[in-house]
Amino acid sequence: MGATEKSRAVGRNVPRKEGLDKVTGAAKYVDDLTFPGMLHGRTIRSTIAAGEIENIHLGFARKGFTIADCRDVPGRNVVALIELDQPCLAERRVRHFAEPILLLAHEDRERLLEAESLVAIDYREETPIYDPEKSDHCFKEIRIEKGDLARGFAEADVVVEGEYRVGLQEQLYIEPNGVIAVPENGGITVYGSLQCPYYVHRALRVLLGLSDDKVRVVQTETGGGFGGKEEYPSMIAGHAAILAWKSRRPVKLVYDRVEDMVATTKRHPGVIRHSTGVTRDGTLTAIKIDVLLDGGAYMTLSPVVLSRGVIHATGPYRCDHVRIQGRVVATNTPPNGAFRGFGAPQTQFAAEVHMERIAETLGIDSVRLREKNAFRPGDTTSTGQKLGRDTSALRVLREAVSRSDFRAKRRAYRGTNRGIGLALFFHGSGFTGGGEVKLASKASLELTETGARILVASTEIGQGTRTMHAQIVADTLGIPYDAVEVAAADTARVPDSGPTVASRTCMVVGKILERCAQEMRRELGGRSAQDYLAERGSLVVTKEYSGPDGLYWDDETYRGDAYGAFGWGCDVIEVERDPETWQIRPTRVTAVCEIGKAIHPVLARGQIEGGTAQAVGYALLEEVAMRDGRMANAQLTNYLVPTTLDTPEIDVTILENPYEHGPFGAKGVGEMPIDGPAPAIVNAIRSLGVDVRSIPATPERILEAPSLSASR
Amino acid sequence: MQAPPMKRLLDVLREECGLTGTKEGCGEGECGACTVLLDGMPVNSCLIPFAQAQGSVVTTIEGLEGRHPLQDAFVVEGGAQCGICTPGMILAAAAIPRGATLDEIRLGLAGNICRCTGYTSIYRAIEKARSRRHR
Numbered sequence: 001m002g003a004t005e006k007s008r009a010v011g012r013n014v015p016r017k018e019g020l021d022k023v024t025g026a027a028k029y030v031d032d033l034t035f036p037g038m039l040h041g042r043t044i045r046s047t048i049a050a051g052e053i054e055n056i057h058l059g060f061a062r063k064g065f066t067i068a069d070c071r072d073v074p075g076r077n078v079v080a081l082i083e084l085d086q087p088c089l090a091e092r093r094v095r096h097f098a099e100p101i102l103l104l105a106h107e108d109r110e111r112l113l114e115a116e117s118l119v120a121i122d123y124r125e126e127t128p129i130y131d132p133e134k135s136d137h138c139f140k141e142i143r144i145e146k147g148d149l150a151r152g153f154a155e156a157d158v159v160v161e162g163e164y165r166v167g168l169q170e171q172l173y174i175e176p177n178g179v180i181a182v183p184e185n186g187g188i189t190v191y192g193s194l195q196c197p198y199y200v201h202r203a204l205r206v207l208l209g210l211s212d213d214k215v216r217v218v219q220t221e222t223g224g225g226f227g228g229k230e231e232y233p234s235m236i237a238g239h240a241a242i243l244a245w246k247s248r249r250p251v252k253l254v255y256d257r258v259e260d261m262v263a264t265t266k267r268h269p270g271v272i273r274h275s276t277g278v279t280r281d282g283t284l285t286a287i288k289i290d291v292l293l294d295g296g297a298y299m300t301l302s303p304v305v306l307s308r309g310v311i312h313a314t315g316p317y318r319c320d321h322v323r324i325q326g327r328v329v330a331t332n333t334p335p336n337g338a339f340r341g342f343g344a345p346q347t348q349f350a351a352e353v354h355m356e357r358i359a360e361t362l363g364i365d366s367v368r369l370r371e372k373n374a375f376r377p378g379d380t381t382s383t384g385q386k387l388g389r390d391t392s393a394l395r396v397l398r399e400a401v402s403r404s405d406f407r408a409k410r411r412a413y414r415g416t417n418r419g420i421g422l423a424l425f426f427h428g429s430g431f432t433g434g435g436e437v438k439l440a441s442k443a444s445l446e447l448t449e450t451g452a453r454i455l456v457a458s459t460e461i462g463q464g465t466r467t468m469h470a471q472i473v474a475d476t477l478g479i480p481y482d483a484v485e486v487a488a489a490d491t492a493r494v495p496d497s498g499p500t501v502a503s504r505t506c507m508v509v510g511k512i513l514e515r516c517a518q519e520m521r522r523e524l525g526g527r528s529a530q531d532y533l534a535e536r537g538s539l540v541v542t543k544e545y546s547g548p549d550g551l552y553w554d555d556e557t558y559r560g561d562a563y564g565a566f567g568w569g570c571d572v573i574e575v576e577r578d579p580e581t582w583q584i585r586p587t588r589v590t591a592v593c594e595i596g597k598a599i600h601p602v603l604a605r606g607q608i609e610g611g612t613a614q615a616v617g618y619a620l621l622e623e624v625a626m627r628d629g630r631m632a633n634a635q636l637t638n639y640l641v642p643t644t645l646d647t648p649e650i651d652v653t654i655l656e657n658p659y660e661h662g663p664f665g666a667k668g669v670g671e672m673p674i675d676g677p678a679p680a681i682v683n684a685i686r687s688l689g690v691d692v693r694s695i696p697a698t699p700e701r702i703l704e705a706p707s708l709s710a711s712r
Numbered sequence: 713m714q715a716p717p718m719k720r721l722l723d724v725l726r727e728e729c730g731l732t733g734t735k736e737g738c739g740e741g742e743c744g745a746c747t748v749l750l751d752g753m754p755v756n757s758c759l760i761p762f763a764q765a766q767g768s769v770v771t772t773i774e775g776l777e778g779r780h781p782l783q784d785a786f787v788v789e790g791g792a793q794c795g796i797c798t799p800g801m802i803l804a805a806a807a808i809p810r811g812a813t814l815d816e817i818r819l820g821l822a823g824n825i826c827r828c829t830g831y832t833s834i835y836r837a838i839e840k841a842r843s844r845r846h847r
Contacts, residue, residue, distance in 0.1 A: 016790075020778065020787060021795075022786075023778070023782075023784075023786045023799075024774070025731070025799045026733070029732075031732075032726075172827055173794070173827060174826070223797075224794040224796060256739055257737070257740070461794055462793035602790040605790070606790040609829060635738070636738045636742035637742055641827065644817075644818040644821045644822050647830055650832050
């Protein structure tokens with residue numbers, strides 16, 4: 001095995017591993033699979049937001065149906081995640097609309113739907129709480145303290161205050177949540193559309209009371225996730241498993257679009273308040289931020305979303321005196337959860353609109369204000385993390401400003417219906433704080449006759465996991481990309497590499513694979529795979545996560561190194577206003593991202609373009625209308641996501657400032673692109689003279705907003 | 713092909729014909745994941761009762777047999793990420809006349825939602841497929 005320059009895969013646009021299957025229709029998603037004797041399942045859900053279940057009337061003949069409620073759970077009736085607070089099936093209490101109560105299965109889908117319509121449930125209703133400000137149950141409170149806030153405010157010439165609001169957002173993967181549970185070998189196997197096989201594995205062990213080896217989870221080709229298939233699959237897999245356990249037959253549970261939108265997790269809405277001390281020349285002296293997120297009825301991943309949110313809440317700016325207080329609280333709405341960006345889009349929206357308002361207040365150029373305060377290498381973040389040489393805030397800012405011709409356009413658009421706005425942002429790669437150490441992820445590499453096979457639980461959900469991992473392994477082993485295979489994410493075959501979330505799959509799991517490949521290469525010692533296997537029989541190398549030396553984190557005080565590395569981004573977005581309807585149309589995005597190293601430039605660019613488009617929806621179109629605790633617009637007809645006609649031209653520039661502990665210098669890329677567009681768009685609307693501070697910035701909201709001259 | 717007249721064309725294709733390349737994303741004709749060509753015209757197969765397809769030629773992604781230039785171009789340019797919208801997107805793109813401008817391509821794909829790509833790589837794929845075809 002010898003590497004030649006020509007065979008190098010990293011940095012080249014090699015063919016996507018499963019590309020051909022996806023363009024020919026051969027790729028099998030969960031709804032494309034059937035099993036002999038398979039039943040279809042449905043979930044009966046609460047029609048109230050808070051109260052107690054009194055009676056359940058089936059209203060149909062039971063013959064041919066499998067019917068299950070909380071009493072049919074063989075183990076513990078919980079969806080095991082951070083806290084065991086969420087029942088898999090409601091017992092007596094109901095805490096949100098669409099809470100699962102009863103499960104039905106039948107071999108005929110029509111009969112099943114008919115039966116579902118005949119079920120009636122009596123409740124004793126209670127008064128629900130929908131306003132997070134009025135919640136009496138806090139899931140998690142975090143306080144970050146740096147320096148001396150009072151001293152910082154004393155040094156300020158001006159204090160700028162502001163309140164910013166962000167709405168719910170639906171992930172809207174095009175393939176709805178779905179699984180098939182199959183009873184086999186005295187246990188359960190679940191095939192499903194999911195991001196984190198081992199999350200589901202643990203949830204099923206607890207729910208069914210089974211040992212490790214009796215539960216198997218296999219990811220099927222997954223039609224998008226964006227966080228929406230991080231924790232929710234543990235719930236739907238649990239439901240299918242309960243039905244399969246009871247009926248002793250395979251059960252398919254695939255949501256339709258309405259059910260998926262009404263019942264599954266969304267991005268946390270929030271209110272973020274800033275109070276910033278600043279000198280006349282634009283130096284930030286004190287930053288005080290209050291973050292309130294609405295977690296919905298159960299904890300899910302809310303504490304971790306809040307954690308990433310507060311750590312990113314200052315934006316990429318230095319300041320010696322900082323206090324950030326964050327809370328995520330319970331309300332009687334369906335639980336919110338993971339969505340690309342995971343708290344950071346919410347808080348950085350507030351930070352970047354606030355930065356624009358500071359510039360407006362001081363009457364100084366907002367690019368200069370950002371340049372003055374942007375993180376440099378050696379600066380410390382709010383948690384006291386000292387930033388490394390790969391800190392690129394200034395570089396992405398300057399590149400975006402010059403590439404977009406920002407200053408000239410801003411002058412030229414003044415007084416017209418065109419606007420232009422900018423946002424500077426950063427995003428930590430990998431689990432927050434000590435998360436990676438706790439996860440202790442493993443990856444394995446197996447020698448094959450023709451090369452090597454990757455064994456990881458990381459899932460391909462569109463971002464190119466298999467391809468990018470194979471590139472890293474190929475170049476480290478010095479073998480052709482085509483000689484590297486990737487095993488299915490099947491808990492019976494692959495070790496627990498942790499969840500496929502948090503922009504960690506390349507930087508963290510990719511690094512473990514690189515170390516596996518290094519050891520395999522040493523072990524081969526120049527022998528061919530065939531010779532080695534003939535001599536020794538087999539070779540599997542397994543490695544566990546090992547962080548860079550000197551990383552420190554204290555979860556009690558929230559001090560230390562919050563992330564191994566940060567990516568850096570700057571967006572400039574141009575918009576046009578329809579003078580009659582106040583519809584805002586984004587026309588052009590200039591996105592500059594520094595990601596360490598683009599292992600596969602086409603895939604990396606795809607992450608930036610796709611994340612940008614989702615954020616355009618977040619900023620302008622995607623409004624979840626909650627009425628009495630339920631999503632009133634749970635259809636694609638009235639929950640609008642960007643189509644070709646709503647998505648602007650996106651000009652992407654990728655910069656590379658290598659992170660020394662990432663594979664080939666790579667940092668994370670998946671989430672960061674969704675942090676910048678919303679504030680850039682709102683700042684573009686502000687350049688039209690409208691004081692908008694909340695999203696989605698629908699025409700109604702813009703019309704209601706005061707004009708800038710009036711509110712200053 | 714025999715099936716109940718009011719059964720959705722989508723279900724007939726997937727269940728009776730075993731052609732699972734056609735996907736269901738919303739079931740209400742908004743997302744376009746179930747796009748097939750009916751006598752060469754893109755339609756949402758979730759909105760078409762089987763009876764309406766009588767006597768028509770239905771082309772699904774399987775019907776392109778992996779040989780359409782768009783298919784390779786979607787792989788090379790990153791036009792397919794998660795892949796769930798891809799069969800419908802490729803069929804909708806195949807129905808756009810040659811020589812269409814970018815705005816006309818946008819209009820031609822306006823009924824097909826992709827949540828992964830931001831569409832830009834899809835335009836690049838279409839452009840690439842055309843330049844090959846003309847060679």
